[in-house]
Amino acid sequence: MSTTITLKGNEVHTIGALPSVGTTVKDFALVDSGLNVKTLETFDGKKKVFNIFPSIDTPTCAASSRKFNEEASKLDNTVIINVSKDLPFALGRFCAAEGLNNVETLSDFRSSFGDDYEVTIADSPLKGLLSRAVIVTDENNKVIYTEQVPEIADEPNYDAALAALK
Numbered sequence: 001m002s003t004t005i006t007l008k009g010n011e012v013h014t015i016g017a018l019p020s021v022g023t024t025v026k027d028f029a030l031v032d033s034g035l036n037v038k039t040l041e042t043f044d045g046k047k048k049v050f051n052i053f054p055s056i057d058t059p060t061c062a063a064s065s066r067k068f069n070e071e072a073s074k075l076d077n078t079v080i081i082n083v084s085k086d087l088p089f090a091l092g093r094f095c096a097a098e099g100l101n102n103v104e105t106l107s108d109f110r111s112s113f114g115d116d117y118e119v120t121i122a123d124s125p126l127k128g129l130l131s132r133a134v135i136v137t138d139e140n141n142k143v144i145y146t147e148q149v150p151e152i153a154d155e156p157n158y159d160a161a162l163a164a165l166k
Contacts, residue, residue, distance in 0.1 A: 005131060007124055007152045014131045016118030018146040025141050026116045030083060030106035033092025038106055040141060047078040047165055048137045052119050054129040054152065056086050056105070064132075064155050069103045071162055077139065078165055083108055085129050119148075132156065136164045 002013040019025055025048075027040045051068050053060070068080045080103040084091070088107045108130060114120035119131045134156045136145035145164030149156050 002122055003118075003131075003148055005148060005150050005152060007126060009151075010124065012124040012126065012131075012152065013122045014118060014148070015115065015120045015122045018118060018133055018135060018148050019143050021143050021146065023143050025135065025137055025143060028113045028116065029111045030081075030108055030113060031088050031110065032104065032106055033088045035088055038104065043079050043081070043104075045077070045139050047075075047139055048135075048141070049078065049080045049161060049165070050083055050117075050133075050135040050137075051080060051103075051156070052083045052117070052130050052133045052135070054121070054126055054132065055084055056082075056091055060132070060153055060155055064158075065103065065105065067155070067158055071158065072103055075162075075165060079104055081106060083113060083130065085109055085114070126152070134161045136161055 003017050005012050029037050029039055065082050072080045082103055082105040085108050091105045108114055114130050119133050121129050121131050132149040132152050134147045138144050147156055
């Protein structure tokens with residue numbers, strides 16, 4: 001069952017619904033800017049904030065990456081994982097230019113993350129990219145908070161995501 005969201009007021013659908021609170025997230029194989037594969041095991045024992053978005057080259061995606069980077073340094077035993085379909089080179093360039101040192105920015109360009117977490121956009125000009133969503137897990141990979149941002153052009157609810165970690 002797809003989820004309905006909007007892009008500048010126009011209806012858009014994802015392929016499904018975010019993982020439910022209380023479930024365990026699926027493993028993944030995402031690629032960093034050095035072309036190294038990172039999996040769920042890479043972040044074992046840490047709380048995780050998945051900041052998922054269509055592309056780093058949009059103002060809202062850039063803003064959410066900056067905001068979570070700023071907040072990450074204040075969080076104990078927590079990793080912020082930015083995920084998009086952007087190529088690792090573009091993600092690396094952006095993070096270097098912006099000085100984003102407190103987050104992991106990973107590419108889903110050759111994995112099934114979007115399908116496994118059901119955030120792949122199914123239609124519209126953004127078909128195939130990831131929707132804007134936040135998934136927060138505890139140290140044991142259990143989902144403790146999710147937000148499918150209803151309007152792709154809007155920023156996520158940072159306060160709610162960060163409050164779930166406390």
